[in-house]
Amino acid sequence: MMSYRFSDRMRRVPESFLGELFRVSNDPDIISFAGGLPSSAAIDVEGITAAAKDVLENEGRRALQYTNTDGFLPLREYIARRYRERLKIPATAADIQIVNGSQQCLDLVAKILVNPGDPVGMESPGYLGAIEAFSLYEPEFHGVPLGNTGPDPDAFAALLSSRPLAFFYGIPNSQNPSGTTYSDTMRRAVARMCEDTGTLFYEDDAFGELFFDGKSRPPVKKYAPEHTIMSGSFSKIVAPGMRIGWLFAPEPIIHEFNVAKQAADLHSNFLCQMILHRYLETHDLDVKVRRVAGVYGENCRLMCDLLDDAGLLHTTPSGGMFLMATLPPRVAAMDVFSAGIREGVAVLPGVPFYVNGGGEDTIRLNFSTATEEEIHEGMERLVRVISGLA
C-alpha cells in the first residue's frame, strides 16, 4: 500500500466552498445566490460563433498550433488601447501578458513575489480565490478592515509602515465579496502610501467595467503606475468559458511573470485568444457591457429592497455582481448555509473571506446569475430560513 506525502504548502489551503458551489449551481431545485457566474443570457453566443467560424475557416492552422507565451499580439494591443481610451492611462502591448483567466494572475504573481512567511496585505473581507491561490506560497496574511469607501486608512497606513509587504491585494471596484468601491480620495491615498513605503499594490479589476451608472473610475494604477500591478478579465464582460484574462504591470514584473507563465503552461489557449480578438474587433464591447451592467443594477436594487423589507443590514454596491448582508444577532452564517440548501436557496457564508477571523454573521449574495423572479422567490426562502434560526 503506497502512502503519499504532500508538500507542506498543501496544508495551507483553506477548505474550499467552490466545488460545493458548482454542485449546488447545477441543482434545478436550488436558487443559488452563492456562486459567481455572470448571466448566461448576457453571453453573445451568436457573435462568438461567427467569430469562431471566421478564425477557423481563415486562420485555423495558425490558431491550432503552438504560439508564444506572451499571448496574441493584436489582443494585447486591444487591451492596451482600451486602457488608454477608457481609463486614460498609458499602456502598450508590451505591458500586457495574457493568462488563463485572471485567477492565474493570482497564482503567478504570488509565485514571483512571495517567499514563505512574507507578509501579504489584503482587504478583510477579501476575495476567496485570492486567499486560496496565495496560501500555496505560505505568506503571512494581514487583513485590513474594509469600510464603505475602501480599506480603513489608519490600519492600511499602519500595516504598510510597519514592514515591507510582498504586496497589498485589493479590488477597488465593486469588490468581491462586499460590493464595496473605493472612493477617489482613498485611491489617491492608497497610491501615495504605496509610493511612500515602496509597496506594490495588486489591483484586481475584474468588475471595473460593470458599474451600474456606466461610468469608469480612475484606477490606483493611474496614480501610482510603477507601484501597481493590475489584472483584468474577459470572463465577466464576454464569456468565462474561454478563460482569457491578463496582467498589466511594469516591465520588470511582466518579465518575471512571463518566465513563470512559461513554466506553468507554456501559453494560454491560442484558438480562444484569436476568437476573442475577432469578436472584439467586430463588436462594440461598450454597448454590450452597458446592457449587462444595466441588468445587474436592476437585480441589485431588487435584492437590496427585499433585504430592507426584511430588516437586514447590507452593503449597497454601485457595480459588480455581489453584496454582503449581516445576519440578526445569534444567527450563524454556517447555519443559514446548511438550512438554506434544505429550503432551496444557496448563500455563501462570509467566514472564509476573512484571513484573520471574523465575519461569522455575514453572508455573500450574488445578483448576476438569478432572474428577477428567482430573486423574489429565493429571497423569500432566505428570509424564511433566517427567521427560523433567529
Add this chain to the structure above:
Amino acid sequence: MMSYRFSDRMRRVPESFLGELFRVSNDPDIISFAGGLPSSAAIDVEGITAAAKDVLENEGRRALQYTNTDGFLPLREYIARRYRERLKIPATAADIQIVNGSQQCLDLVAKILVNPGDPVGMESPGYLGAIEAFSLYEPEFHGVPLGNTGPDPDAFAALLSSRPLAFFYGIPNSQNPSGTTYSDTMRRAVARMCEDTGTLFYEDDAFGELFFDGKSRPPVKKYAPEHTIMSGSFSKIVAPGMRIGWLFAPEPIIHEFNVAKQAADLHSNFLCQMILHRYLETHDLDVKVRRVAGVYGENCRLMCDLLDDAGLLHTTPSGGMFLMATLPPRVAAMDVFSAGIREGVAVLPGVPFYVNGGGEDTIRLNFSTATEEEIHEGMERLVRVISGLA
C-alpha cells in the same frame, strides 16, 4: 524609482531557450530543427472547425460559461476508455483531471509534492520544460544517465535506495530530448524498484501514441499503478493551440492536484474541451495518429541517414519527434547553435537538458516540423556549420 524584489524561487529558473526558439521558428530564412512543434499539416483543421460549429451552435451557452475544475466529464471518460482499450490498464473518469496542456501537470505535480530542498530524480538528459517547471519549487535535482534502453539500472537503483525522492520523472516513450524508449525489461525494473522503495514515478507520456510502427508499449503505470502518475496530451495528436492535456493518477494525488488546479486557474478553457470531445467522438483518432506517426517516421529515418552520411553519432528513435546527435571532438554545441542561426539552421544545444552538467557536445534535433526538402537543405547547412567548426 520603484525597486522590485522577487521571490527566491525565481533565481532557480534556468535561462530558457524556448522564447528564443519561438522567435527563430517564425523566421522564414531559418530552417528550424530546434523547436518542438507537431506538423501543422497534420492538424485536421476542417474536422475541428466542424466540431467547433456543432458545439457553438448547439451548446454554445454552456460551453462559454464557467464549469468545474475537474474538466468536461465526457472528455475524461473518453481518455479513460482509451487507456483501457489501447494500453489495457484500468482507468475511469475519476482518475483523470484536465489541464492546460501537460506542461501544467509539471507545475502542479511539483507544487503538491515538492518542498524546497526535496530530492527529485530525472533522466539525464531530461526534458527542459520539466526542469523549468520543477525549478520553481526549489528541488535538489538528481540526474540518472539515460542509456539506449532507459535510465542506467545501477544508478537508478542507487538513487532510489539512497533517499526518499519527492518523485522520479521520466519519459519512457520516445523521450524528449533523446528519442530513447525504455525496454520492457527496464519498465518492469523501474516499477519494481518504485514499489520496493515507495517511490512515485512521474510517467510523462506525451509521445506514446507516436511510435512509427503503430504499436503501443505497456506503460510503467501498468506494472506499478499505485506508484505511477501519468500525464498525457492532445497537443501532439490533435492540436496544441487548444492546450488540452490531462493527469492520470491515484485518487489521493488527483484530489490534491485538483485543489492546486482550482487555485491556479479555476478550470481549463471549457469551449476547447467541448470542441475537442466533439471532434474525438466523430473522428477515428487511431487513423489520424497512424498517419502522423508514419510521416514522422520517414522524416526521422531521413535525418538519421543524413547524420550517418556525415559521420555523426546519433540516437535512433522508434517514435516521437526528437533525436540527439553527438558533435565531433572539440566542437561545442553552443557554437553550433550560434553559427547555425547565421547559416539559416537552428538546433538546440544539449547542455540545458542536463541537470547535473554535461552534454556540451550534444544537440537535439526535431524531425516533426520540417518537410523532407527542408530536412535535406537544413542538414546540409548543419553539416557545413559543424565542418567549419571542427
